[in-house]
Amino acid sequence: MSPFRGILFKLSAVFLFTIMASLIKATSADVPPGQAVFFRSFFAIPVIITWLALRGDLTTGFRASNPMGHVWRGIIGVTAMGCGFAALGLLPLPEVTALGYAAPLLTVLFAAALLGERLRLFRLSAVGVGLVGVVIVLWPRLSIDEVETVALIGAGLTLVSAAFRALAQIHIRRLVATEETSAIVFYFSLTASGFALLTIPFGWTWPGWTAIAMLIGAGLIGGVAQILLTTSYKHSEAALLAPFDYASILFAILFGYVFFDETPTTMVLIGSGIVVLAGILIIWRERQLGLRRGKARPGMTPNG
Template sequence: MTLPLKGMLLKLLAVFCFTGLSGLVRHIGTAVPAGEVVCFRAFFTIVPLLAWLAYEGELATALRTQHPLGHFFRGLTGIFAMFFMFTGLALLPLAEATAISFAMPLISVAFAALFLKEKVRLFRWSAVAVGLAGVLIILWPRFGGGDVTSTAAIGALASLTGAVLSAGAVVQIRRLTYTETTGAIVFYFALYSTLMALATAPFGWVVPDIETIAALIATGLLGGVAQILMTQSYRYADASLLAPFDYTAIIWATALGWVAFREVPGPMVLVGAAIVVGAGLVVIWRERRLGLKRSREREAATPD
């Protein structure tokens, strides 16, 4: 097996695990408050993560940080993102919530231009605009009738808010990568998220039954395993090669939604998702082209 192929398979497995996590949240989301789900998800992510860091001999390195406050704010943004995404998963069909979440990489392009001062030219701005139009198509059935207080409308708004906050978290992560290891970023996010989510305990937490507890624990374990698989995938293949595989989540989500919940996405969701995915792939393609161009320019500028 070639190294790029190994990277692609690991990335596919990671996306599959993340979709399975979403399916579990969809299953238990109406019975367990979102804050409680976030707490279990964050805490039990630490278990496989620590085991992996110990196996890699990076445990001591991962626990060292130069920017504890940066991790705190990344955790704060991330926990609110998870809260809204999990709320959306509880109130919407799985494929629809997944399709709305695809707005995140498009919004992160805009945030990178605003907050990281990255140069984004007209081509990518156009792709972002087209992708966001696709998001509006997905949202239209929930808001077109003017009833913004329905359960589905609240779920759609929660999913979109989660995507916006996730894009903000991406910007914070990119800042942290200048000085922090991947292990530190993932570990402190899980730690801070657990502690912050615990603060929601007085606000309606429930005592779940055994089956629900197992599902809650599984969300954390799946999240940790998915994070490890994703990190490992980037060791074998370029990020630009692996990025399109994120969009396979819509395939897994549609299949899982039909098998587990008998959900079939409507035509507006399918059309909107196709537009969003297409725009996202254009952004990925453009960034890959720019990356290759910068590499050639650096090589040309390097003296023999």
């Protein structure tokens, strides 16, 4: 394993995902979320197939032992993506990014509720602190005037997206018991493309060639980012790489300022800082527990 390579791949993936979100945001005034989901998913497929072919992994990538599991993964993922893309048209990029950090916090709660994972006091406290950060980011939107009501809808969509992203993580944990990672990646893009087509009656448009090029670019870049993300975990431990997810707020602030003339508010910066701190505390604690379990394993009985 090469930790430096893993970190480099992870940061590259986070950077590209932020570019992808920026492209989606740039087209949001002309393209409905369902149509954006289709482009993001469909044009990632050629990238993924090429990647699988270069690895000699096409057969594995196409093999689905649990077809309905992939279908449910697609439904959950499309819901998360659609809500997130809709929010990009209503809120500044840094704010969507900051509120999206609720996903790993919710994953902890969902893992306890749905997978029976033990929820220790430290993790529960860290989740509570993180959710306080989310409320701080959200607080300026809790207004009754028309402009803030639109923004509040965007914030609500971002939180719904975060909840479904957390559910997707729980579902993937179940899927990996029977499915290869390459198959999960491929069939998500395939099923997401199919489900996105169901939104055609809700107002797809022909936005113009510039917007179409941006949407195709978002799909291709998203596919490359997904591959870089997957590759990063082959070079380094997940616990080491997880904190680098939070580099996305730096990229979002940069792109929001340069391309959309967006400057994050003090509340967004404070709230996102608290959420990032809570997330890193959870990651640190899990790493410590993992090390302890590793030390304890040699003394375990065969029944573990």
